[in-house]
Amino acid sequence: MEYLCGRSTSSARAALRLIRLGFYDEALGLCRSLGEVANLLHLFSIDRTTFGTWKALSRSERLREFSPLKIRTLLEERGSGPHIDQERYRLLSKRAAHVNPSTRPQAHNILGIPSAGSVVQEEGLLVSINELALPMALVALFGTQLLELERDVQMEIFSAARSLVEFIGRATICDIAAYHDSIIQKPKVKGGA
Secondary structure (H helix, E strand, C coil), X not given: CHHHHHHHHHHHHHHHHHHHHCCHHHHHHHHHHHHHHHHHHHXXXXXXXXXXXXXXXXXXXXXXXXXXXXXXXXHHHCCCCCCCCHHHHHHHHHHHCCCCCCCCCCCCCCCCCCCCCCCCCHHHHHHHHHHHHHHHHHHHHHHHHHHCCCHHXXXXXXXXXXXXXXXXXXXXXXXXXXXXXXXXXXXXXXXCC
16 A cells, blocks of 8 residues: 555656646646556545455456456446546546547647647646646545554645645646637637627
């Protein structure tokens, strides 16, 4: 459990560095991986037996029995839908993990103009930060429960996770395309009607 939380921390720090450098696609790839860990820890927290099962399986069995899709399904079956749901996971995969004919590198702007390398883009910055905040808050919440830390330490971490969630903005991988479409449909005109 400590290794899962430690890996999440390292991935989050790496994502922050990539965001600061303007490599948003790469940061979102790490956010996708963090979302997988967040859902996995969520499953472990509601069914403690799954952690032992997960550890005991061979690599191929673990990939089959605990794939991201399978974990989301298991969470839904237990009446606790995944926080990193199918739509968010699909969009992160499409954007940052799996290339396809419509892949445009670093195109985090209203016109979808791609760029090679590091270019600071407001939408990319906001989406990446918000997509990083959600799984990290969940890893903190579920990881703290699973590690059975001292009560005062748990409360401090829960408080920080709650604050993080409260500050997550609306610029997310799930909402940015609709925002861009709304601006294109009805552009704001400076100075009046």
